[in-house]
Amino acid sequence: MTTSSAVRPRVIPVLLLKHGVIVRSQLFTVHQVIGNPMSTVERYSQWNADELIVLDIGQGEDHHDLRRDDLQQSYPGTSAIDVLLEIAKVCFMPLTFGGRITAIADIESRLAAGADKVTLNTAAFDNPRFVEQAARRFGSQCIVVSIDARAEASGWQVFVSGGRRPTGLDPAEWAREMQSRGAGEIFLNSIDRDGSGVGYDLALLGHVTAAVSIPVVACGGVGRYEHFAPAIRDAGAAAAAAANIFHFFELSYPHAKRACEEAGVNVRPVRLGSRLLPREPEYDRDFEDRKIAARLRQAREEDYPAARPDAARRRRPIKWCTECVYPSISAAPLEFDEAGVCTGCQMARMKATIPTSEWTRRRELLKALLEKYRCRDGSRHDVVVAVSGGKDSYFQVHMLKEEFGMNPLLVTYDGNNWTDVGWRNMLRMRESFDVDHILVRPSVATLKKLNRLAFVIMGDMNWHAHVGIMTVPMAVAAGHRIPLVFYGEHGFTDLCGQFSMDDFPEVVYRGRLEHYARGYEWTYFVGRDGLTERDLALYRYPTDRDILDLDLRGLFLGNFVYWEANEHIRLVTERYGFEVSDEPFDRTYRRMSNLDDMHENGAHDYLKFVKFGYGRATDHACKDVRAGLMTRERALELIAHYDPVKPRDLQRWFSYVGMTEDEFDRIADTFRDPRVWRRDGGRWLKDDPASGPVERAPRAAERGKA
Amino acid sequence: MITIVDSGIANLGSVLAAFRRVGAETRVTRSAADVESASALVLPGVGAFKDGMDSLRQHGLAEPLRQAVGRGTPILGICLGLQLLADASEEFGTHDGLGLVRGRVVRLAPRNAGERVPNIGWCDVRVKPNARVFVGVPTGSCYFVHSYYLRCAQASDAVAWIEFGGGPVTAAVERGNVFGTQFHPEKSQDIGLAVLHNYVRIADTIPT
Numbered sequence: 001m002t003t004s005s006a007v008r009p010r011v012i013p014v015l016l017l018k019h020g021v022i023v024r025s026q027l028f029t030v031h032q033v034i035g036n037p038m039s040t041v042e043r044y045s046q047w048n049a050d051e052l053i054v055l056d057i058g059q060g061e062d063h064h065d066l067r068r069d070d071l072q073q074s075y076p077g078t079s080a081i082d083v084l085l086e087i088a089k090v091c092f093m094p095l096t097f098g099g100r101i102t103a104i105a106d107i108e109s110r111l112a113a114g115a116d117k118v119t120l121n122t123a124a125f126d127n128p129r130f131v132e133q134a135a136r137r138f139g140s141q142c143i144v145v146s147i148d149a150r151a152e153a154s155g156w157q158v159f160v161s162g163g164r165r166p167t168g169l170d171p172a173e174w175a176r177e178m179q180s181r182g183a184g185e186i187f188l189n190s191i192d193r194d195g196s197g198v199g200y201d202l203a204l205l206g207h208v209t210a211a212v213s214i215p216v217v218a219c220g221g222v223g224r225y226e227h228f229a230p231a232i233r234d235a236g237a238a239a240a241a242a243a244n245i246f247h248f249f250e251l252s253y254p255h256a257k258r259a260c261e262e263a264g265v266n267v268r269p270v271r272l273g274s275r276l277l278p279r280e281p282e283y284d285r286d287f288e289d290r291k292i293a294a295r296l297r298q299a300r301e302e303d304y305p306a307a308r309p310d311a312a313r314r315r316r317p318i319k320w321c322t323e324c325v326y327p328s329i330s331a332a333p334l335e336f337d338e339a340g341v342c343t344g345c346q347m348a349r350m351k352a353t354i355p356t357s358e359w360t361r362r363r364e365l366l367k368a369l370l371e372k373y374r375c376r377d378g379s380r381h382d383v384v385v386a387v388s389g390g391k392d393s394y395f396q397v398h399m400l401k402e403e404f405g406m407n408p409l410l411v412t413y414d415g416n417n418w419t420d421v422g423w424r425n426m427l428r429m430r431e432s433f434d435v436d437h438i439l440v441r442p443s444v445a446t447l448k449k450l451n452r453l454a455f456v457i458m459g460d461m462n463w464h465a466h467v468g469i470m471t472v473p474m475a476v477a478a479g480h481r482i483p484l485v486f487y488g489e490h491g492f493t494d495l496c497g498q499f500s501m502d503d504f505p506e507v508v509y510r511g512r513l514e515h516y517a518r519g520y521e522w523t524y525f526v527g528r529d530g531l532t533e534r535d536l537a538l539y540r541y542p543t544d545r546d547i548l549d550l551d552l553r554g555l556f557l558g559n560f561v562y563w564e565a566n567e568h569i570r571l572v573t574e575r576y577g578f579e580v581s582d583e584p585f586d587r588t589y590r591r592m593s594n595l596d597d598m599h600e601n602g603a604h605d606y607l608k609f610v611k612f613g614y615g616r617a618t619d620h621a622c623k624d625v626r627a628g629l630m631t632r633e634r635a636l637e638l639i640a641h642y643d644p645v646k647p648r649d650l651q652r653w654f655s656y657v658g659m660t661e662d663e664f665d666r667i668a669d670t671f672r673d674p675r676v677w678r679r680d681g682g683r684w685l686k687d688d689p690a691s692g693p694v695e696r697a698p699r700a701a702e703r704g705k706a
Numbered sequence: 707m708i709t710i711v712d713s714g715i716a717n718l719g720s721v722l723a724a725f726r727r728v729g730a731e732t733r734v735t736r737s738a739a740d741v742e743s744a745s746a747l748v749l750p751g752v753g754a755f756k757d758g759m760d761s762l763r764q765h766g767l768a769e770p771l772r773q774a775v776g777r778g779t780p781i782l783g784i785c786l787g788l789q790l791l792a793d794a795s796e797e798f799g800t801h802d803g804l805g806l807v808r809g810r811v812v813r814l815a816p817r818n819a820g821e822r823v824p825n826i827g828w829c830d831v832r833v834k835p836n837a838r839v840f841v842g843v844p845t846g847s848c849y850f851v852h853s854y855y856l857r858c859a860q861a862s863d864a865v866a867w868i869e870f871g872g873g874p875v876t877a878a879v880e881r882g883n884v885f886g887t888q889f890h891p892e893k894s895q896d897i898g899l900a901v902l903h904n905y906v907r908i909a910d911t912i913p914t
Contacts, residue, residue, distance in 0.1 A: 006820030006821060007820070007825065007826065007827030008828040008829070008830070008847055010828065045895065048895045048896055049895075085719070088719050088720060088723060089723045089726075090723075091720075091723075092723075092724060092727065092892065092893065092895050092898065092899060093849070093895055111717070112719070113719065114717070114719040114723070116717065116720075116851075116893065139824075140824070141824050141826050141851050184824075184826070213822075215826075215827075238827075268846065268847050269846070271844065271846070271896060274899070274900070276727060276896060276899040276900060276903060277727075277895070277896055
């Protein structure tokens with residue numbers, strides 16, 4: 001190999017930080033919440049990324065908040081610097097940080113907190129001499145000028161203030177001036193390509209790269225891995241950057257690198273699996289032990305964080321979506337537009353406008369995918385289908401086997417929480433569909449320990465179920481060399497509009513760790529309650545290397561096939577003998593979801609109410625409002641009735657894991673979110689979307705006294 | 707225990723995070739006494755040579771550093787920290803360095819298309835086979851931000867190079883207990899962390 005004398009062209013992920021969380025962006029206006037900044041940055045370190053750009057795009061107050069306290073990873077303060085300090089701890093690549101920089105002191109504090117470079121945008125326009133001062137003080141190498149340009153009838157125009165304020169400037173002229181004032185690099189973003197997925201504006205890029213000698217970083221428009229290379233190869237960019245695409249697919253960054261190499265661009269090659277950058281987190285055992293001990297002490301002494309005098313400081317005014325009734329402090333990440341409409345409603349509206357022709361096109365896309373991965377020699381099954389035995393499982397298998405003629409392998413995680421009907425429905429699938437079915441069943445002793453531990457650690461006994469469902473089908477697929485796994489709907493796209501319909505998000509490790517496991521990987525439990533690595537083997541996710549080599553993909557059928565749960569039920573009952581439960585749930589008015597796990601709609605969901613002040617009835621009612629099946633008024637009635645109910649399945653859980661109701665209540669109360677709850681005269685109060693403050697259900701001890 | 711010298715001109719946070727990631731215990735210091743008692747030293751630094759030397763002298767660290775290294779304490783200079791180990795630098799005039807590695811720090815002279823000064827980015831590093839801090843490190847590129855480089859007076863001191871200006875430019879030095887990298891290992895992902903991990907292990911085996 002000959003060594004190259006020039007520096008290697010870079011591929012750069014861009015993270016948009018807005019009010020404390022990472023968002024995806026469309027046309028600079030729609031922002032959907034992806035999640036926790038730290039876990040995303042860690043993933044890029046594991047993927048050996050060349051560089052990272054983090055842009056704080058929040059407007060107004062510099063207030064960052066993860067909006068929940070039950071995650072393993074968080075940052076201690078609320079400023080951009082607090083977030084940056086935590087990001088820098090897990091970032092072993094050059095880091096550029098931008099947003100809210102208007103003074104030399106802002107640059108100084110960001111460099112001190114771990115940034116290697118900063119971007120200047122509006123501040124550079126308002127005061128071009130600021131760029132000179134900054135470059136003189138810190139060196140050109142750490143001053144990046146960010147230019148947002150929009151295509152117009154003749155040429156392009158620079159916009160500032162988050163793309164809202166026109167400047168009358170040509171981006172090439174502006175870049176040249178910035179270079180002459182000391183900028184070391186230009187970060188060029190196309191506003192009209194933002195989130196479009198159609199590729200870079202190569203003409204704009206060529207226009208600017210021809211005008212300057214400093215490196216230009218291209219951004220805006222990448223929708224496929226093939227879009228990266230032309231920016232470097234054809235338009236003269238020193239680096240190709242993108243935001244959204246890296247959130248959608250597993251190993252997106254290594255795939256992007258491979259595509260560049262295939263297009264003849266001399267990027268740093270993909271390398272995975274460094275033992276110094278392990279994917280599974282290595283926890284600070286002493287720190288975590290102290291956290292757990294502190295929680296148990298709080299429970300014992302009834303010293304609840306939400307009841308402390310200083311909790312008032314953390315209370316945030318809760319917003320409820322003005323169309324459905326989803327709250328702003330929630331387990332499901334969402335954002336609101338200026339009219340107060342949540343991203344869940346925005347995306348549902350978008351989904352409703354998808355014409356039949358588009359669904360036909362998506363079906364063809366799916367067909368092509370299935371053909372690509374179909375087994376040609378009979379040596380394996382065609383696809384794995386993750387099934388719980390619910391109506392959606394039946395529908396998925398029906399589609400894949402009957403409509404597309406695949407030979408599926410069904411895989412079920414058995415968390416030992418079945419309802420009788422759910423168990424019968426699950427077992428019936430093998431015969432009704434005439435398919436192979438693997439049940440993966442962790443030991444009951446291990447499950448009991450995990451239930452109890454996870455409740456104490458993160459306020460949710462169903463960690464094992466969430467992680468199991470997202471792990472076991474992928475692991476079975478990897479083990480059987482089956483590259484395609486199907487899940488039903490992408491839950492957060494449906495519930496809170498986390499992705500757009502054109503994103504086609506797939507199963508990713510980051511989402512599994514951050515959302516399903518809340519940052520607690522199976523490694524966290526090793527050595528607790530006598531659990532060993534061997535006990536937790538079923539929760540191990542396939543390695544990045546295995547995923548890349550097999551091209552293992554987890555797809556959501558709902559991205560390709562029109563999903564109307566209420567219609568599926570007819571099909572699956574009539575044709576396959578699916579049994580609908582006649583037993584009502586305690587905490588929701590719907591009857592047909594989560595029959596595989598009695599605690600999912602019960603104890604687990606009750607804890608969501610304890611933490612965030614809402615529950616499954618809110619989830620279901622919001623979906624029904626969006627589908628036009630329910631009025632907002634009716635939704636509010638149902639929510640007021642169901643959300644606070646303490647469910648009966650808790651009694652089973654207490655005897656299952658050996659915990660008293662009083663112990664449970666005390667530990668649960670340590671998880672009450674101070675943003676939501678306040679304590680007044682021994683009662684927990686919160687604001688309510690319909691009728692002002694409501695009370696929680698009385699505690700066992702209090703019921704006894706009454 | 708790795709003692710990181712805070713000269714007031716370094717990206718300390720990143721260096722600390724990287725040493726923690728490779729499992730090292732660290733302390734950050736500006737005190738001469740800590741330098742004297744250190745079992746292993748790291749001298750990070752970004753910025754201009756003269757500012758770096760001035761800062762070390764102001765804090766009374768230049769002489770303690772020289773003496774500690776003279777007694778056999780291992781030291782790793784990073785970026786400007788590597789350059790400060792040299793006899794002298796030609797950056798903005800001629801300035802004396804710590805004199806722990808023979809040679810002068812001179813300006814990069816670009817000659818080929820695509821070469822710029824400052825040289826910023828990922829450059830392929832060629833490594834001498836028996837270089838101690840590169841044992842078991844995958845070959846590849848490291849992250850550089852510099853306008854000057856150390857031209858070693860004794861060729862054997864240089865253990866890694868990049869190609870620049872039509873010839874080799876020093877990317878790393880090793881001489882007895884003195885080590886240095888022109889690139890930023892704390893920003894060079896798996897390769898950089900592996901280099902730091904090696905330094906920590908080497909430091910553990912050098913008796914002081």
